[in-house]
Amino acid sequence: MIKATSPGKIHIIGEHAVVHNYPAIIAAINLYMTGKISKSKIKEIIIDKKPVEKKVIKLSEIFEKAIKSKFKSTKIPTYRLEISSNIPIGRGLGSSAALSALISACLLILTKNDASDAEEIALRGEQFFHGNPSGGDLATVVNGGFIWFRKENELLKIIKPLPFSLSKKLKPFILIDSGKPKESTKFMVEKVQRLLNRSKETVENTFNDQEALTQKMLICLKKGNEKELIQIIKKAHKNLVAIDVVSQRAQDIVNNIEKLGGAAKISGAGGKKDGSGMLLCYHQNPQKVLKFAANYNLPAYKVKISPKGLIINES
Numbered sequence: 001m002i003k004a005t006s007p008g009k010i011h012i013i014g015e016h017a018v019v020h021n022y023p024a025i026i027a028a029i030n031l032y033m034t035g036k037i038s039k040s041k042i043k044e045i046i047i048d049k050k051p052v053e054k055k056v057i058k059l060s061e062i063f064e065k066a067i068k069s070k071f072k073s074t075k076i077p078t079y080r081l082e083i084s085s086n087i088p089i090g091r092g093l094g095s096s097a098a099l100s101a102l103i104s105a106c107l108l109i110l111t112k113n114d115a116s117d118a119e120e121i122a123l124r125g126e127q128f129f130h131g132n133p134s135g136g137d138l139a140t141v142v143n144g145g146f147i148w149f150r151k152e153n154e155l156l157k158i159i160k161p162l163p164f165s166l167s168k169k170l171k172p173f174i175l176i177d178s179g180k181p182k183e184s185t186k187f188m189v190e191k192v193q194r195l196l197n198r199s200k201e202t203v204e205n206t207f208n209d210q211e212a213l214t215q216k217m218l219i220c221l222k223k224g225n226e227k228e229l230i231q232i233i234k235k236a237h238k239n240l241v242a243i244d245v246v247s248q249r250a251q252d253i254v255n256n257i258e259k260l261g262g263a264a265k266i267s268g269a270g271g272k273k274d275g276s277g278m279l280l281c282y283h284q285n286p287q288k289v290l291k292f293a294a295n296y297n298l299p300a301y302k303v304k305i306s307p308k309g310l311i312i313n314e315s
Contacts, residue, residue: 002109003036003313006101007306008087009094009140010173010280011267013217013236014149016192016243017207018134023150023214025162025221026140028306033085033098037106040080047083056099059125063104066121067111074111081106088299090180092268092277097137100125101310115312118142131186144309148218162218166305169224173282174289176257176264177299178250179275188269192243203243210239226284233263233282245270250279253298257281260288 008031014024045052045060064076083102087095100122105115119142126133136149139159146162181188196203213232220229237254240246246254246266257264262283270276283289286302293300 001036001038001314002106003034004102004105005032005034005311006098006105006141007032007094007144007309008098009137010175010278010303011092011136012146012221012280013214013232013265014136014210015092015266015268015270016189016240016245017210018136018149018151019132019189019192020196020207021151021153022207022211023148024134024136025214025217026136026147026149028140028144028147028309029093029303030306031087031093031301031303032306033083033087033095033102035081035083035102035106037079037081037110039077039110041078042080043078044080045083046081048085059100059128060103060107062124062128063100063107063121066124067107067113070117070121071111071113074113076107076111079107079110088177088278090277091177092266092270093175094137094141096129096185097122097126097141100129101138101141105310105312109312109314115310118310129185130189132189133185140309142310145305145307146221164222165307167222167224170221170226170229171282171284171286172302172304173280174286174293175267175301175303176253176279176281176289176293177275178247178253178266178277178279179271181247181269181271181275181277182273183269183271185269188245188271192245195243206239206242210236213239226282229282230263230284233265233280234258237263237265240266240270244272245276247272247274247276249274250276253279256292257283257289260292261285262289
């Protein structure tokens with residue numbers, strides 16, 4: 001039996017800009033996807049005790065083909081893969097990256113190949129889901145902890161695990177679910193690309209400002225300046241509004257968090273028609289945010305940074 005675990009992630013700062021070769025800070029969190037794979041007479045993939053949709057079957061076939069291509073002599077045996085997850089799907093928490101890493105790693109070990117190739121193989125899955133992903137989500141769920149990520153070009157990605165934990169001076173981040181976006185991540189990435197094509201200078205100025213905030217955020221996370229952190233999140237949120245990836249529903253929640261003395265922003269691709277996925281919230285008194293969420297029946301999570309990324313065990 002081969003078992004694997006991969007975490008979800010949050011975008012601390014830099015979503016969308018990271019697709020266009022700007023830096024981002026992403027962190028693995030303590031919400032996980034686990035899986036176990038074994039040889040079987042028939043191929044079967046089950047997620048949370050239910051047969052999976054055709055999309056996941058297609059995903060597995062993409063990985064099988066990629067492994068056969070990379071390791072010419074490899075044969076894929078028939079297998080049974082059981083997956084369970086507490087990562088909310090379609091909310092910007094990296095569920096597709098966690099799934100891609102998990103299935104890739106399981107198949108690599110099953111075929112007696114090196115699991116260190118999981119990130120390379122799993123990227124095919126992210127491309128299947130999102131079209132032109134930066135690769136940042138995948139790097140984070142594989143490596144764990146805080147990641148400084150920058151895609152220089154199609155061939156070069158700078159992935160730097162940050163050598164510190166969240167400052168003890170800082171409170172935990174709170175996630176508030178603003179609702180599942182009606183748009184896919186791929187659609188939102190293409191939406192920003194169209195805006196960039198129309199208003200290149202304006203969008204690039206926004207991305208440059210976001211990069212400056214990302215640099216400041218790095219220092220803030222290490223030193224634990226709460227007031228500075230709140231201001232950075234507020235400014236990052238305004239930049240995301242400027243590129244039109246925040247829905248009115250999400251904006252209303254952000255306004256309420258700011259009235260309470262905190263700050264919030266989307267933590268993923270966002271959405272416009274309804275929800276914008278998970279909002280990353282910070283307040284010097286997290287209970288105020290949790291109370292607000294409870295009063296309005298909004299799902300909320302107090303999350304910790306997970307120091308571990310993809311873990312594989314054989315038994």
